[in-house]
Amino acid sequence: MEIPITRTSLPKQKYTDESKLGFGVVFTDHMFIANHDEERGWHDARIVPYRPLEIDPASPVLHYSIEIFEGLKAYLYEDGEVGLFRPEQNAARMNRSAYRMCLPPIDEQLQLDAIETLVDLERDWVPRAPGTALYLRPTMIGDGCRLGVHSAQKHIYFIICSPSGAFYPNGIKPVRIHIEDAYVRAVRGGTGNAKTGGNYASSLLAAVMAQEKGFDQVLWLDGRENRYIEEVGAMNTMFVIDGVLTTPAINGSILEGITRMSVLELAGEFGIPVCERAIPVDELFEAYEADALTEAFGTGTAAVISPIGELEYKGKSICLGAEIGPVAKRMYDTLTGIQTGRLADARGWTKIVPRKHG
Numbered sequence: 474m475e476i477p478i479t480r481t482s483l484p485k486q487k488y489t490d491e492s493k494l495g496f497g498v499v500f501t502d503h504m505f506i507a508n509h510d511e512e513r514g515w516h517d518a519r520i521v522p523y524r525p526l527e528i529d530p531a532s533p534v535l536h537y538s539i540e541i542f543e544g545l546k547a548y549l550y551e552d553g554e555v556g557l558f559r560p561e562q563n564a565a566r567m568n569r570s571a572y573r574m575c576l577p578p579i580d581e582q583l584q585l586d587a588i589e590t591l592v593d594l595e596r597d598w599v600p601r602a603p604g605t606a607l608y609l610r611p612t613m614i615g616d617g618c619r620l621g622v623h624s625a626q627k628h629i630y631f632i633i634c635s636p637s638g639a640f641y642p643n644g645i646k647p648v649r650i651h652i653e654d655a656y657v658r659a660v661r662g663g664t665g666n667a668k669t670g671g672n673y674a675s676s677l678l679a680a681v682m683a684q685e686k687g688f689d690q691v692l693w694l695d696g697r698e699n700r701y702i703e704e705v706g707a708m709n710t711m712f713v714i715d716g717v718l719t720t721p722a723i724n725g726s727i728l729e730g731i732t733r734m735s736v737l738e739l740a741g742e743f744g745i746p747v748c749e750r751a752i753p754v755d756e757l758f759e760a761y762e763a764d765a766l767t768e769a770f771g772t773g774t775a776a777v778i779s780p781i782g783e784l785e786y787k788g789k790s791i792c793l794g795a796e797i798g799p800v801a802k803r804m805y806d807t808l809t810g811i812q813t814g815r816l817a818d819a820r821g822w823t824k825i826v827p828r829k830h831g
């Protein structure tokens with residue numbers, strides 16, 4: 474589909490110091506937007522200058538958190554091409570989240586065309602320093618002018634782009650994690666496996682409290698028994714126990730990460746045994762005491778792999794050291810190598826953005 478483009482007449486000044494980009498602070502010149510209503514379905518797909526949205530103050534997104542989002546990155550290769558990592562997985566997950574939140578599905582090919590056309594137009598915004606990327610945030614919101622609690626009558630899908638800095642500007646540093654025993658993020662049957670804003674709203678307080686105590690993030694336990702490992706903030710979790718790469722099974726309350734899926738696929742190729750199952754928090758401590766727990770790490774688009782140096786639960790700690798472990802390191806090197814075009818992509822995971830507008 475040909476997407477009409479209205480170019481900005483006031484291009485923004487581009488940053489010069491990529492080490493100061495941070496995450497989600499700087500936005501590019503343009504955004505993709507499409508509208509949906511019952512009569513017309515999705516329509517008016519277009520790229521326009523980046524600007525505030527105008528929505529009715531009664532819009533369901535503002536009152537009932539009727540919204541979903543995605544997150545993926547565009548990387549600059551050494552030869553100057555720009556590549557995306559498994560974007561079709563993000564488009565498919567967007568529609569799974571849409572189903573859960575009573576939002577209308579949006580054609581996956583349209584999502585991919587929108588991402589590619591926007592990134593092509595903004596290719597000069599893709600940062601080049603090691604570890605940096607252009608972060609893309611596709612979002613769908615319920616729009617409209619009725620306060621009643623029901624599915625929205627109108628919807629907006631948009632994509633904004635933010636050049637983001639290296640997650641590890643000073644080398645990979647393991648994080649300190651608090652295992653949360655009072656608050657929960659999601660329950661079975663809830664919205665934990667949808668990428669929706671409400672999950673983040675409900676998890677903020679525990680994250681703030683953990684940060685006040687010096688932890689980087691919270692690891693959530695399941696909402697039913699407060700016993701099984703779920704995930705960290707915006708990352709899935711993995712553990713190496715007796716040499717087996719062990720991760721919580723998809724159970725409806727954790728997010729099905731694309732990085733998680735990719736790590737599990739790579740582990741299969743590398744001959745590393747994998748086990749997806751329920752992991753009781755006590756088992757982690759027992760495995761640690763028996764010297765069987767050798768690594769813990771998070772997986773997600775932002776950091777790719779985030780080694781966990783310490784896990785604290787009810788005053789007890791698991792300390793895994795200040796260095797990234799061998800499995801985490803191999804996954805990090807392989808994934809970032811494929812994502813940036815430095816390693817051959819035998820799996821068809823990367824998609825080069827065709828040059829048409831940029």
Ligand SMILES: *Cc1c(COP(=O)(O)O)cnc(C)c1O
Nearest residue numbers: 707708709728730731732773774
């Ligand atoms: C996005 C997200 C992840 C990671 O998913 P990726 O596809 O690997 O980026 C994990 N947990 C939550 C809650 C998320 O929102």
